[in-house]
Amino acid sequence: MVFTTPPYLSQNVSVQRVMLQVLAALLPGIAVYVWLLGPAVLLQIGIATTAALFAEAFMLKLLSKPLGLFLGDGSAIVTAWLIALAFPPLAPWWLIVVGALFAIIVAKHLYGGLGQNPFNPAMIAFAVCIVSFPALMSQWPPVDLNTGFAEQLALVFGSSPRLDAMSGATPLDALKTALKLGEGSASVASVVADASTFGYFAGKGWEWVATAYLLGGLWLWQRKIISWHAPLGFITGIALLAGALWLWNPGQFANPLFHLFSGGAMLGAFFIVTDPVSGCTTPRGKLIFGFSAGALAYVIRVFGGYPDGVAFAVLLLNICVPLIDLYTQPPIFGMKSKQ
């Protein structure tokens, strides 16, 4: 007889299925992104995925872990997609390769591989590249840039000179720069009136990408892949700070809606702070983690030197996870009255 252990039943779940659903939830955002910017987005996703899988296979081999089991779990692909979506879409190919390699080799495997990394690998990739290559990481093309696939291919692979037209800023950055240059004479209202950069409630075009991320995230929540705590905390963190400052001085501070649908806020809320490995695990911990990351992201993006603050905010909060978890342990069955 075979000696097996109870329970003999198990739900039809696996790490792979979890990861595949996260990837599926990213698809609406990717679709809108591609529709706005062209196939370059898919190209970057392809580059990132290839680099990440290569790095994953290399490290697994090096550490003599079962290749098939771990290569197929989909976690490296999720990291790769998040990197591709966080990086500028027309960045040179090697930039995203550096990001992906660093994320998988250093941020993931040198810390022990799947499940062991204290920092979010995709955010590590973003932080490393924006610190090392700040100019390239800040070149965001305007969404109505009409370039063909051939031209995008040439840009990504560096055989064509980088045009100024393609090295614009994100709406978030544009607003910050304009307000700073205006030195008090420019108001948010006058800046966002520029219809070439700003749309209905946030950056032109980008607002729809963010909305698609929101929808994908809600689907993940509905599928119970993520809980509501971290996203709600994150959104509240941004909205609360943005709302307070906006109420205090609407001329100098954009409204909460603008902030929530700009930059990496929505991607961060549903796909970054919800990373189970590097995030908090207790319900209250998730709320605190999300809220603090959101608030910090807002502070960095508005008062700091970087165009967006999600990556740094999340990494700083990753450090605090063990402490937050320790102090937010929920009371157990039968011990509630005593707490």
Add this chain to the structure above:
Amino acid sequence: MLQLFQFKGGVKPDTNKTSSVQAPIGRAPLPPLLVVPLHQSIGGIPNPLVEAGQRVGKGQLIGSADKWLSSAVHAPSSGTVLAVEERVAAHPSGLPTLSVVIETDGRDEWIERHPVDYQALAPERVREILRDSGVVGLGGAVFPSHVKLTATKSVAMEELVINGAECEPFMTCDDLLMRERAEDIVRGAGIFRDLLEPKRVLIGIEDNKPEAVAAMQAAVQKLGENFAVIAVPTRYPAGGAKQLIRVLTGKEVPASMRSPEMGVQCFNVATAYTAWRALAHGEPVLSRIVTLTGNVDEPRNWEALLGTPLKDFVTLGKPKTDTSGYLMGGPMMGFEMPSLEAPLVKATNCIIAASPTLFPPAPPEMPCIRCGACAEVCPHELQPFEMYWFSRAKNFGKTQEYNIFDCIECGCCSYVCPSHIPLVQYFRFAKSEIWSREREKAMADAAKARFELRNERDEREKTEKAARLAKAAAAKAAEKKATPEAGNETAASEAPVNADAAKKAAIAAAIERARQQRENVQPRNTDGLTIAQRKEIAEIEARRAPLQEQTALNAESAEAQSSQREKQ
């Protein structure tokens, strides 16, 4: 309608119950051989009362309760005892356990039964009868019921919960029992009510058993009781005692407390049934309803005699050819039977024929990704992934900080784990490591205490001896001085003799006390002996007695002589 409460967590696996409830309870045929393990309940191992070659009648006591926390065992049918020996147990370890092997004679002849009117008896006597009838918790925990039937003096008993939830998938033995024998269950619950005197009696049944709910309601009405029969939401492990108590009363009994301390007690429906049969019909627990299901052609519930070997029982269901083994209990908390020779016991509520298609082997274990799915389904609201982490690291202190001993091993965490980690096994490992370390520590502490005590005693004896010598020297000196005064002599020499005797008696009493304490704490190797062994011991004792007397006499006369010499 009573307000119901919720317990957190839980899972909803496919129940797989319909196939085995189609046919009524069948009576399993008498097997040629019955292997009745003596240890079928929590607590002390019953002492065997029969020996090889002896004839036994159906219902005859073959193992008597060893102490208060223990329960009697009876011959399930008439026949001849072939042996009282170690046989493979219905336990995952497959270790042998002392069992009475009975060759049945096919006549199934009862011994004389003694039905009693329990209401006319003192509660203490009722509990004794229940103990001697082998009534134990038949939900699977087999805790002796009479022990649970004493209310705490400090806390008033508020609710008596009768557990008919039966939350494990596949299992339907309680369902069928409630459908077919509801009245006896209600009468049994009445006994428990009379002994515990609770304010309310609540019968909880999962709402996927509407027939059982209806049958129980009808029985309650017919017997004119005021018990509440309540359908509770179907969610594993709603049938766990603490979960059902929570759902019905809102009380959460922590691991550190027993439920009577919170004014509530819980019994399984089958336990109530057997309690009634034991008192009103004088029938001890000889059989139980066992669900035979899974990979069989004819799933059904059988009333099977305890001690029926698994191989005889499973043929009743016609197992399919790809059957790879048999589980005892449900698929969530059960275990694989170690052998087809292992017998059905009081804890056997369900036998599931397993096959690779029915219970596919778990996919390879992956690292924990801290998704927290386990924490969400844990009915005791623990953090299984943290406990796993520390169990794996053998950081057992930390596992206790995360309340590993509150874990009821229900398996919900393993059920939902996307990384297919056998979490329950990690927790069992950690628990047994902690237990064995605590045992070792207790033993080391005891050894240390013994060592210190001995040092102290040596020290004391040394000083006492010195004092005695000094005294004797002084006395001798005084004697030399006062030889002429012979009248004082006897008084002076008698006093120290008396003091010595008192001391000796005190030491003997202390040794006796220590011996008794030791015996109370440690199981003696004279527990659970067979009749043959006990006979042998008695013979040896008999041979030794005259010799001992002789030695005692010798010793006495020697002592007398020496004391005489002393006096001279």
